[in-house]
Amino acid sequence: MFRNQYDNDVTTWSPQGRLHQVEYAMEAVKQGSATVGLKNSDTYAILLALKRSTSELSAHQKKIIPLDSHVGMSIAGLTADARILSRYMRNECTNEHYAHDQPLPINRLVTRMGLKMQTSTQRYDRRPYGVGLLIAGFDSKGPHVYQTCPSANYFDCKAMSIGARSQSARTYLEKNLDKFANCTLNELVRHGLLALRECLPNDMELNSKNVSLAIVGKDHPFTVYDDQKVEQFLALITEAERKGKSSGPSEQDRVMETEP
Amino acid sequence: MSMMFAPRLTEAAAPTTHAAPTWSPYDNNGGTCVAIAGEDYCVIAADTRMSTGFSILTRNYSKIHQITDKSVLASSGFQADIRALQKNLDARHQIYQHQHSKQMSCPAMAQLLSNTLYYKRFFPYYAFNVLGGLDSEGKGCVYTYDAVGSYERSGYSSQGTGMQLIMPVLDNQLKSASPLVLPLRQSTTPLSEVEAVDLVKDTFASAAERDIYTGDGVEIVIVNRDGIRHELMDLKRD
Numbered sequence: 001m002f003r004n005q006y007d008n009d010v011t012t013w014s015p016q017g018r019l020h021q022v023e024y025a026m027e028a029v030k031q032g033s034a035t036v037g038l039k040n041s042d043t044y045a046i047l048l049a050l051k052r053s054t055s056e057l058s059a060h061q062k063k064i065i066p067l068d069s070h071v072g073m074s075i076a077g078l079t080a081d082a083r084i085l086s087r088y089m090r091n092e093c094t095n096e097h098y099a100h101d102q103p104l105p106i107n108r109l110v111t112r113m114g115l116k117m118q119t120s121t122q123r124y125d126r127r128p129y130g131v132g133l134l135i136a137g138f139d140s141k142g143p144h145v146y147q148t149c150p151s152a153n154y155f156d157c158k159a160m161s162i163g164a165r166s167q168s169a170r171t172y173l174e175k176n177l178d179k180f181a182n183c184t185l186n187e188l189v190r191h192g193l194l195a196l197r198e199c200l201p202n203d204m205e206l207n208s209k210n211v212s213l214a215i216v217g218k219d220h221p222f223t224v225y226d227d228q229k230v231e232q233f234l235a236l237i238t239e240a241e242r243k244g245k246s247s248g249p250s251e252q253d254r255v256m257e258t259e260p
Numbered sequence: 261m262s263m264m265f266a267p268r269l270t271e272a273a274a275p276t277t278h279a280a281p282t283w284s285p286y287d288n289n290g291g292t293c294v295a296i297a298g299e300d301y302c303v304i305a306a307d308t309r310m311s312t313g314f315s316i317l318t319r320n321y322s323k324i325h326q327i328t329d330k331s332v333l334a335s336s337g338f339q340a341d342i343r344a345l346q347k348n349l350d351a352r353h354q355i356y357q358h359q360h361s362k363q364m365s366c367p368a369m370a371q372l373l374s375n376t377l378y379y380k381r382f383f384p385y386y387a388f389n390v391l392g393g394l395d396s397e398g399k400g401c402v403y404t405y406d407a408v409g410s411y412e413r414s415g416y417s418s419q420g421t422g423m424q425l426i427m428p429v430l431d432n433q434l435k436s437a438s439p440l441v442l443p444l445r446q447s448t449t450p451l452s453e454v455e456a457v458d459l460v461k462d463t464f465a466s467a468a469e470r471d472i473y474t475g476d477g478v479e480i481v482i483v484n485r486d487g488i489r490h491e492l493m494d495l496k497r498d
Contacts, residue, residue: 066358090358098351 011124022121022128025150029132032076034163034199035063036192037134037145038173041181044217045136045143047074048192050163050199051210064214068093069221070103071137072214076163077150078130085129088116106137106144110154117152128152132162138216161195168198189213190236197237200244207242208234286338286386287312290473291323292422293334294460295392296434297400297415301453301484304392305460306334307422307468307495308477319476319497326488327353328363331393332481333373336420337407338386345385348376366393370403370411377409384408388419393483400448400483415448422467422474429463453482461493468495 006012007020014020033052039045051060061079065086066072071093075082092112096104120126128150135146147162148154159180161169172195180191192213197206204210208231216222225233234242293306306323309316324334325346333349335342352372356364364372370391377385389405404417416434418426434449449456457480464478475498480491
């Protein structure tokens with residue numbers, strides 16, 4: 001992306017009909033660490049996220065935010081922007097319980113999000129929200145995974161990944177897409193972990209410190225698993241599978257390795 | 261001469277007086293609530309009759325609302341206001357849980373309830389509340405309120421139309437020695453959980469005899485370290 005004379009504010013169109021500020025905001029999402037979301041046909045939607053820590057002294061940045069007992073989200077991009085959006089979404093969910101005594105259906109929640117985010121793409125005194133969200137929820141229509149962008153577009157997904165190096169995860173998800181519908185919860189988590197590890201930077205592996213998992217489903221309120229609690233799910237993949245593809249042995253070596 | 265400067269009390273200048281109102285925003289749906297705090301339990305009870313004037317609206321209405329795992333609110337008065345109050349507290353508690361990643365303690369909920377009631381100081385919730393539960397140490401606690409949020413923690417309490425009949429009985433059975441006696445006695449009763457539940461049943465049966473607004477049934481909720489338990493007992497239906 002190069003600088004040009006039409007990218008100074010979000011209220012200026014480029015001659016090609018683009019809003020460069022919005023596109024630059026979408027770059028911010030690609031700077032955030034990766035997160036993956038997937039679901040099966042009728043019972044569960046899950047989110048996985050790679051947590052990053054700025055130094056060994058500080059804790060890993062939280063990536064998954066519960067919104068209500070039936071819905072939550074994972075974030076990639078500006079965490080502070082995500083916090084504002086999560087406050088808005090939590091408020092909408094609470095109001096739905098107060099006014100209608102029911103959980104807010106996910107598609108309505110995402111629509112409201114889209115409307116809120118759009119205003120900041122059409123005002124001279126605001127900037128777009130620099131965060132991409134993967135929203136996972138379960139309502140009367142089943143499990144859902146939605147993606148939102150700083151452009152205020154939102155997409156209903158069967159599976160999705162956003163953030164740094166997420167293209168590799170999307171490739172894995174596309175390859176295995178037809179398997180997800182009939183997966184059990186553990187199979188879903190396994191696929192999610194294998195997709196997530198595709199996004200690892202060099203010489204890193206999935207461990208309980210940097211993996212965050214959230215599960216929501218039928219009879220399963222939105223629950224986040226971190227640190228100790230995520231170990232039981234990491235056990236679903238082997239030691240070798242925890243390593244990223246760039247740091248592990250090559251394909252041929254893996255075939256030669258014999259796992260008992 | 262000085263009379264000219266004295267204020268004339270004519271109809272126009274006098275403070276306006278309202279005609280007798282044809283409509284009141286409030287109604288009293290009657291009923292009684294009781295709560296007793298024990299060493300490691302709390303019993304909260306309320307009758308299940310909902311009335312208006314001299315008529316019964318239903319014999320089977322719950323005045324008890326569980327807000328958190330450890331706090332239970334029993335309220336008598338105007339049930340529409342009470343329902344709105346319950347929903348208000350629920351929404352506030354949801355927000356608290358998002359922000360603190362944990363539930364509110366009973367003393368914290370007690371303060372929130374007081375603030376919520378006083379917020380409507382000039383158009384109050386017509387609700388006479390008793391909040392019961394376990395505090396952060398696991399001891400039973402009971403908080404009793406007036407309609408605008410004045411509250412106090414105590415070992416036992418009752419509110420509602422049968423309050424005047426029940427309170428003296430509870431005082432007789434549960435009141436510890438004068439606060440002037442040292443060492444200071446705890447604000448929980450030494451009764452066991454089963455004894456406290458039996459006492460509650462007895463007091464309701466007695467109140468139902470003489471208070472026309474109390475009867476039909478009593479719903480009893482017991483909060484202890486194992487969780488929350490419900491009991492239902494029939495009362496006279498006259």
